[in-house]
Amino acid sequence: MRHLNELKPGESGKIAKLEGAGALKRRIMDMGLTKGTEIRVTKVAPLGDPIELTVRGYELSIRKDEAATIEIAD
Amino acid sequence: MAKIKIALAGNPNSGKTTLFNDLTGSNQYVGNWPGVTVEKKDGLLRSNKDVVIQDLPGIYSLSPYSLEEKVSRKFLVEENPDAIINIVDGTNIERNLYLSTQLAELGLPMVVAVNMMDVVKKNGDKIDFERIGKALRCEVVGISALKSEGGVEAAQKAVELAKAAAEAKKAGEVPHVFSGSVEHAIAHIEETIQGKVPARSIRWFAIKIFERDREVIKDLGIGVGEMKHLEEHIRDCEKELDDDSESIITNQRYEFIKSLTDKALAKSEARKNKASLSDRIDRIVTNRLLALPIFLVSLCVMWWLAVAENGPGTVLTNWANDGFLSAEGWHLPFTAHEVDGKDYDAAKADFAKAEATVKAWEAGEKKASIENEETGEIDEEWDVDEAAYKAASEVKEPEPSDYGVWVPGIGALISDGLDKAGVGETVKSLVVDGAWGGVSTVLGFVPVIFVVFLFLAFLEDCGYMARVAFIMDRLFRKFGLSGKSFIPMIVGKGCGVPAVMAARTIENERDRRMTIILATFMPCGAKTVIIAMFASIFFAGAWWVAALMDVAGVAIIVLGGIALKKSRAFAGDAAPFVMELPAYHMPTITGIWRHTWSRLKAYILKAGLVIFPACVFLWFIMNFDFSFSLVGEDGIDKSMLATVGGWFKWLLAPLGFGTWQGVAASVSAEIAKEQATATLSLMASGMDGASTAAHIGNLFKSFVPASVPAASQGAVAKLIAMSFMIFNLFIPPCMVAIGVTFREMGSKKWGWLAIAFQLTVGYSFALCVYQIGLAVVTGTFGLWTAVAIVVAAACLWAVVRPARKEV
Numbered sequence: 001m002r003h004l005n006e007l008k009p010g011e012s013g014k015i016a017k018l019e020g021a022g023a024l025k026r027r028i029m030d031m032g033l034t035k036g037t038e039i040r041v042t043k044v045a046p047l048g049d050p051i052e053l054t055v056r057g058y059e060l061s062i063r064k065d066e067a068a069t070i071e072i073a074d
Numbered sequence: 075m076a077k078i079k080i081a082l083a084g085n086p087n088s089g090k091t092t093l094f095n096d097l098t099g100s101n102q103y104v105g106n107w108p109g110v111t112v113e114k115k116d117g118l119l120r121s122n123k124d125v126v127i128q129d130l131p132g133i134y135s136l137s138p139y140s141l142e143e144k145v146s147r148k149f150l151v152e153e154n155p156d157a158i159i160n161i162v163d164g165t166n167i168e169r170n171l172y173l174s175t176q177l178a179e180l181g182l183p184m185v186v187a188v189n190m191m192d193v194v195k196k197n198g199d200k201i202d203f204e205r206i207g208k209a210l211r212c213e214v215v216g217i218s219a220l221k222s223e224g225g226v227e228a229a230q231k232a233v234e235l236a237k238a239a240a241e242a243k244k245a246g247e248v249p250h251v252f253s254g255s256v257e258h259a260i261a262h263i264e265e266t267i268q269g270k271v272p273a274r275s276i277r278w279f280a281i282k283i284f285e286r287d288r289e290v291i292k293d294l295g296i297g298v299g300e301m302k303h304l305e306e307h308i309r310d311c312e313k314e315l316d317d318d319s320e321s322i323i324t325n326q327r328y329e330f331i332k333s334l335t336d337k338a339l340a341k342s343e344a345r346k347n348k349a350s351l352s353d354r355i356d357r358i359v360t361n362r363l364l365a366l367p368i369f370l371v372s373l374c375v376m377w378w379l380a381v382a383e384n385g386p387g388t389v390l391t392n393w394a395n396d397g398f399l400s401a402e403g404w405h406l407p408f409t410a411h412e413v414d415g416k417d418y419d420a421a422k423a424d425f426a427k428a429e430a431t432v433k434a435w436e437a438g439e440k441k442a443s444i445e446n447e448e449t450g451e452i453d454e455e456w457d458v459d460e461a462a463y464k465a466a467s468e469v470k471e472p473e474p475s476d477y478g479v480w481v482p483g484i485g486a487l488i489s490d491g492l493d494k495a496g497v498g499e500t501v502k503s504l505v506v507d508g509a510w511g512g513v514s515t516v517l518g519f520v521p522v523i524f525v526v527f528l529f530l531a532f533l534e535d536c537g538y539m540a541r542v543a544f545i546m547d548r549l550f551r552k553f554g555l556s557g558k559s560f561i562p563m564i565v566g567k568g569c570g571v572p573a574v575m576a577a578r579t580i581e582n583e584r585d586r587r588m589t590i591i592l593a594t595f596m597p598c599g600a601k602t603v604i605i606a607m608f609a610s611i612f613f614a615g616a617w618w619v620a621a622l623m624d625v626a627g628v629a630i631i632v633l634g635g636i637a638l639k640k641s642r643a644f645a646g647d648a649a650p651f652v653m654e655l656p657a658y659h660m661p662t663i664t665g666i667w668r669h670t671w672s673r674l675k676a677y678i679l680k681a682g683l684v685i686f687p688a689c690v691f692l693w694f695i696m697n698f699d700f701s702f703s704l705v706g707e708d709g710i711d712k713s714m715l716a717t718v719g720g721w722f723k724w725l726l727a728p729l730g731f732g733t734w735q736g737v738a739a740s741v742s743a744e745i746a747k748e749q750a751t752a753t754l755s756l757m758a759s760g761m762d763g764a765s766t767a768a769h770i771g772n773l774f775k776s777f778v779p780a781s782v783p784a785a786s787q788g789a790v791a792k793l794i795a796m797s798f799m800i801f802n803l804f805i806p807p808c809m810v811a812i813g814v815t816f817r818e819m820g821s822k823k824w825g826w827l828a829i830a831f832q833l834t835v836g837y838s839f840a841l842c843v844y845q846i847g848l849a850v851v852t853g854t855f856g857l858w859t860a861v862a863i864v865v866a867a868a869c870l871w872a873v874v875r876p877a878r879k880e881v
Contacts, residue, residue: 023139026324028652029321030324031652032172037328042356047546047549049547050547050548052655056169057167057169058166058657059654060653061543061653063651
C-alpha cells in the first residue's frame with residue numbers, strides 16, 4: 001500500500017483513501033483529491049519539498065507530510 | 075431606493091479581479107472586512123449605477139475552515155445579496171464547478187460566467203453551457219474578462235434574475251447533486267430546520283448540518299437533543315457508504331461534476347498529450363538546478379529597482395527628496411548643461427570648498443575641510459593660506475538657472491510664498507519644517523514603494539509568485555511559516571512599508587500576522603543609513619558591521635518566528651499548504667497599474683494621516699521649550715524634547731545611552747529611521763572645527779559611565795554605539811511602517827501586540843549586548859549584568875521550549 005509522498009516524478013496513480021482529518025483533509029478534498037481520482041506527480045521542488053501534482057487538469061502543490069495522508073491504489 | 079447587491083464569487087486565479095475591474099471601472103472602494111486581515115472590495119456597476127458589485131475573496135469552497143471562506147459565507151448568508159455572479163475558469167472547469175454547486179444550493183439567483191473563453195477557443199475545446207445550466211439550475215454564459223467580452227452582459231443577466239426573483243417571491247430552483255440515501259437524510263434535516271433559515275437557502279443549511287458544520291449548528295442554535303435525532307440519519311448514511319459525512323458530500327459533488335463535464339466538456343484531441351506553455355515554462359523555472367538561480371536573479375532585479383545607487387527607485391527617491399519636494403529644486407531632464415566645463419553639482423561643490431576656505435581663514439585656522447553629509451566624516455582636507463583665501467573669496471555662488479531649466483522644489487515654493495505673505499519666521503518654520511517636512515517624509519517613500527510594487531504586481535499577476543512560495547516553502551516550514559512569507563522579508567530589505575503590505579498574499583491569517591510582525595526586522599534602506607554612519611564613526615568603516623546586522627535580522631526573524639509559533643497567540647497546527655500553481659499568463663497593463671495604484675493610494679492616505687501630525691508635533695517639541703518660547707536648532711538642549719527626554723532617560727540607561735540625546739535621537743528615528751543620524755548630528759554640533767563624525771564620537775564617549783577605567787572608555791563607547799544601533803534597528807519600525815502594520819493587521823489589538831513584541835526584542839537585544847559586553851570589557855559583574863543574563867535566558871527559553879499541544 002503506497003502513499004502519495006512515495007510516488008516519483010512522472011508516476012501516476014488513483015487515490016484509494018484519505019487518512020487525514022479536519023481542516024487538512026477538507027482542504028485536500030476541496031481541491032479535488034477525492035477517492036478514485038487520477039493524479040500524476042509532475043515534479044519535486046528544488047529543496048526536496050513540496051511536490052507538484054497534476055489533478056483534474058490543473059497543477060497543485062502539496063507538502064510531503066500532507067501527501068503522506070493520501071493512500072494510492074496499487 | 076435600495077441598490078441591488080450582487081456578489082461576485084469564484085476561485086482564486088479565475089480572473090475575478092479582471093472581471094471586477096471591467097464591471098466597476100474606477101468606482102471601487104477597497105478596505106478590510108471588519109476586524110480581519112482580509113481585503114474587502116466593492117464597487118458600482120459602470121453600466122448601471124444602481125447596482126453594487128461586492129467582490130468576495132477568492133475561495134475554493136464554502137467550508138468553515140479558512141478566514142476567506144468564513145467571510146464569504148457570512149456575507150452570502152447574512153447580507154442577503156440579490157444575485158450571485160459565479161466566475162469559473164473555463165480552462166480548469168472541474169475544480170471550479172465544485173464551488174458552483176455549493177453556491178447554487180444557496181438558492182439565490184445566479185449567473186455562472188465561464189471565463190477565459192478566448193483561451194478555450196484557442197485550445198480547440200468546447201463547452202456545452204446549456205447542459206451545465208440545466209444541471210446547476212441556473213444561467214451559464216461564456217465571457218472573456220481579459221478581452222472585456224461578455225462580462226457586462228453577464229452582470230445585466232444577474233440584475234434581471236434578481237429583479238425577477240424579487241417579483242416572483244418564491245424560492246428558485248436548486249440542483250440535486252447527491253445520491254438517494256443522502257438526499258433522504260437532507261430532507262429530514264430540512265424538515266427540522268424549517269423556519270429557522272431563509273426558505274430559499276434551506277438546502278444549503280441542511281447539507282452543512284449533514285456535514286456537521288460546527289459554525290452553522292451553533293449559529294442556528296440546534297440543541298443537543300435535536301442534533302442527536304439528526305445524527306441517526308447521518309450515521310445511517312455513513313455506515314452505508316463507509317465514509318464520514320463530510321467526505322461523502324465532497325466525493326459526491328465531484329462525482330456529479332465529473333459525470334457532468336464528461337458530457338459537457340469536449341477537450342480537443344490534439345491538445346491532450348501536449349505540454350502546455352505553462353508546463354514548459356515551469357520545466358525551467360522550477361527546475362531542480364535552475365529554480366534557485368533564476369529566483370536570485372529576479373531578486374537582484376528587484377533590488378536594483380528599489381535600492382541600487384543608480385536604479386530607478388533611488389534615482390526617483392533622491393529626485394523627490396532633494397529636488398521635487400525640497401526647499402531647493404531640480405533641473406528639468408535634458409535641459410541641464412555645463413558652464414565653463416562644469417555641471418551644476420560640480421559648481422556647487424567648488425563653491426562649498428571655497429566657502430569652507432574663507433570660513434577657515436577668517437577663523438584663523440590653517441586647514442579647511444568638507445565633510446560627508448551622511449556619515450559626518452571628513453571627505454577632504456586642505457591647507458589654507460592667503461593666496462587660497464583671496465582666490466576663494468572670488469568664487470561666486472552658482473546660479474541654478476544658468477545650468478538648465480530650474481524648477482524650484484515645493485518646499486522652496488512654500489517658503490517663498492510665505493516670505494511674500496510676510497509670515498514670521500516661526501510660523502514659516504512650522505509650515506516648512508514641521509508640516510511640509512512631515513508630508514514630504516511620506517511622499518519621499520512613494521518612488522520606492524511604487525517601483526517595488528509594480529514589479530511585485532507583475533510577478534503576482536503573471537503567476538510567478540506561486541512558484542516562489544513553492545520553491546521556498548521547505549525553508550520557511552522550519553520556523554512555522556510557509557514559502558509565501560518569503561517575499562515580504564525580501565521586500566523589507568528595501569523598505570518595510572511595502573514589505574508589510576506584501577503580506578496580504580498570505581491566505582492564512584495567523585501566518586500573515588506573524589509575517590507582518592517579523593518582516594520589519596530586516597534592516598531596510600533607512601536603517602542602512604544608520605549602520606553606515608556608525609560603521610564609519612566607530613568601527614573604521616568595516617564592512618562586517620552591515621553584514622552582522624543583516625545576519626542579526628535574519629536570526630531574529632527565524633528565532634522570533636519559532637518563539638511566536640510556540641505562544642498561545644500563534645500556536646496550532648501548521649496551515650495546510652495545499653496550493654494551486656496557476657497557469658502563467660501575461661498580465662495586462664491596466665491590471666498591474668490598478669494593483670499597484672490601490673496600494674500606493676492606501677499608503678499615501680492612511681500613512682499620511684499618521685505621519686503628518688506626528689511630524690508637526692515633533693517639530694514643535696524640538697523647537698520650543700516649556701515656556702513656549704522658540705529655542706530653535708541651536709538651543710535644542712533646552713527644548714521640550716530635551717527636557718522630556720531627560721525625564722525618560724532612565725528607561726534607556728540599562729542600554730548604555732540613558733541621556734536626553736539618546737531619547738531624542740531614538741524618538742526622532744520613529745518618524746523615519748535615518749532621522750536618528752540627522753538628530754545626532756544636530757545635537758553633536760559644536761563650535762570647534764572638528765567634523766560631525768568626531769563630535770558624535772565624543773558624544774557617545776560622554777555617555778560612558780565615570781566608573782569605567784580610562785583605558786576601557788574607548789571600547790565602552792563603541793559598545794554603547796553598537797547598543798544604540800541595535801536598539802534603533804530592531805524596535806518597532808518608523809511611523810509609516812507602524813501605520814501600515816495597524817492597517818494590515820485589521821485590528822488595534824494585533825497592532826499593539828506587534829509593537830510590544832518588536833519593542834521587547836529591540837530592547838532585550840540591546841540590553842544584553844551592552845550589559846554583557848560591559849561586564850566582559852571592564853571585568854565587573856553588576857546587578858544589570860545579572861538582569862541581562864536572565865533576559866537572555868528568557869529569550870532562549872521562548873525559542874527552545876516545547877511547542878504547545880493542540881487543544
